[in-house]
Amino acid sequence: MHHYMKIKRVPELLERITDPGARILCGGTDLVVKMRSGAIDPTLLLDISDTEALRGIEGKEDRLIIGAATTVSEIIADRLVAEKLPLLQTVLRTLGSTQIRNRATLGGNLVNASPAADSAIPLLLYQADVNISGIHGDRRVPVEDFLVAPGKTTLTSGEFVRGVSIPAPNAAFGSFFHKVGRRKAMIIAIASLGALVSMKDDVINEIRLAAGSVAPRPIRMRELEQAITGKLVTKALIEHAKTMAINSVSPIDDVRASADYRREVIGELVARVMRDAVSG
Amino acid sequence: MKIRFTVNGRVEEKDVREDERLLDVIRDDLQLTGTKEGCGEGECGACTVLIDGKAVVSCLILAPQVDGKEILTIEGLAPGEELHPIQRAFVEKGAVQCGFCTPGFIMSTYALLTSNIDPSDEEILAALEGNLCRCTGYAKIIEAVRYAAELMRRQK
Numbered sequence: 001m002h003h004y005m006k007i008k009r010v011p012e013l014l015e016r017i018t019d020p021g022a023r024i025l026c027g028g029t030d031l032v033v034k035m036r037s038g039a040i041d042p043t044l045l046l047d048i049s050d051t052e053a054l055r056g057i058e059g060k061e062d063r064l065i066i067g068a069a070t071t072v073s074e075i076i077a078d079r080l081v082a083e084k085l086p087l088l089q090t091v092l093r094t095l096g097s098t099q100i101r102n103r104a105t106l107g108g109n110l111v112n113a114s115p116a117a118d119s120a121i122p123l124l125l126y127q128a129d130v131n132i133s134g135i136h137g138d139r140r141v142p143v144e145d146f147l148v149a150p151g152k153t154t155l156t157s158g159e160f161v162r163g164v165s166i167p168a169p170n171a172a173f174g175s176f177f178h179k180v181g182r183r184k185a186m187i188i189a190i191a192s193l194g195a196l197v198s199m200k201d202d203v204i205n206e207i208r209l210a211a212g213s214v215a216p217r218p219i220r221m222r223e224l225e226q227a228i229t230g231k232l233v234t235k236a237l238i239e240h241a242k243t244m245a246i247n248s249v250s251p252i253d254d255v256r257a258s259a260d261y262r263r264e265v266i267g268e269l270v271a272r273v274m275r276d277a278v279s280g
Numbered sequence: 281m282k283i284r285f286t287v288n289g290r291v292e293e294k295d296v297r298e299d300e301r302l303l304d305v306i307r308d309d310l311q312l313t314g315t316k317e318g319c320g321e322g323e324c325g326a327c328t329v330l331i332d333g334k335a336v337v338s339c340l341i342l343a344p345q346v347d348g349k350e351i352l353t354i355e356g357l358a359p360g361e362e363l364h365p366i367q368r369a370f371v372e373k374g375a376v377q378c379g380f381c382t383p384g385f386i387m388s389t390y391a392l393l394t395s396n397i398d399p400s401d402e403e404i405l406a407a408l409e410g411n412l413c414r415c416t417g418y419a420k421i422i423e424a425v426r427y428a429a430e431l432m433r434r435q436k
């Protein structure tokens with residue numbers, strides 16, 4: 001059986017974080033499920049859900065800093081986020097259910113490092129950095145490099161996620177998000193696609209695409225972005241983008257869908273975003 | 281370990297095991313068995329209670345985590361012998377069949393209506409998306425939530 005410790009201040013966390021078998025607990029919406037299924041068996045739980053220094057949302061110059069222990073519901077209700085990072089709210093509204101969003105945290109969703117992590121899509125698109133602290137000091141890593149593989153991040157022993165630093169885009173982006181699953185609530189995406197697009201007439205001025213559940217980690221589709229930037233959106237370009245998208249992902253077969261189906265879906269979602277960007 | 285928290289307005293002090301869930305404390309220690317265990321992994325919402333006014337699934341919360349918090353369970357809704365308007369609405373609109381999911385649905389509805397007394401259908405669906413019912417087909421539940429909102433507006 002594990003021991004439990006409520007962390008009030010960050011120094012207490014640093015003191016215990018390297019204890020053998022220690023795990024950080026926050027909302028518990030992933031961790032408690034894994035503990036009960038026997039997938040993990042921590043001996044010490046360090047609960048940061050009431051650690052004030054790791055909670056909250058603040059604007060600093062052109063960036064928003066969101067504490068790791070801030071809940072998804074708090075982010076959805078925040079005015080500053082609504083104004084600066086609307087796509088973050090659009091995506092987080094689709095995460096879990098009301099009960100889950102009231103407990104789940106941004107930091108938790110990131111360190112869980114699921115290939116389907118909803119929060120990763122807007123964070124990749126907004127080019128956020130992960131603020132990491134640890135017994136050897138602080139460092140900052142782009143979200144794109146932070147997520148490595150299913151359940152794996154670049155966190156090393158003695159480190160934890162303090163929060164996320166997100167630059168508010170200065171360009172006027174249209175934002176798009178599609179998540180495909182069997183129902184709207186409580187699903188883990190079969191495939192998802194988010195996009196920030198700025199158009200000049202029907203020409204793509206700038207585009208950022210991020211996809212979930214089609215690779216070992218949520219990914220930016222940089223090659224595809226480059227291939228269609230500066231181009232006039234035509235039927236032929238959409239077809240080309242679709243093919244590129246299908247070939248650029250590496251999904252797996254699992255209980256939710258086959259790899260082939262996921263490839264088809266991601267191709268279609270890319271086409272949908274491009275069509276909507278033109279008509280919008 | 282010792283924790284101190286409020287349940288339905290009453291201060292409780294309990295010695296809990298560190299791996300016990302809030303759900304276990306509510307059902308086994310406090311004998312408040314209105315809160316149900318369905319899936320035990322946060323998918324079905326049968327164990328929904330409120331912590332500091334917010335709907336949560338008590339199967340994914342460890343008992344030590346609620347130290348200092350305020351819990352509301354289905355037993356805390358009715359002010360005596362009379363039903364709460366939400367309970368009345370569920371009965372009158374036939375939103376209950378086997379009844380297993382009902383406490384969870386009512387707690388989610390309570391969290392919604394105490395923060396938003398005039399919700400749109402979309403807001404009702406979002407508030408209830410974490411609750412599963414295998415009998416009713418949901419239509420009557422949604423109807424009951426609309427009616428409960430009306431009853432609560434009239435009370436104000």
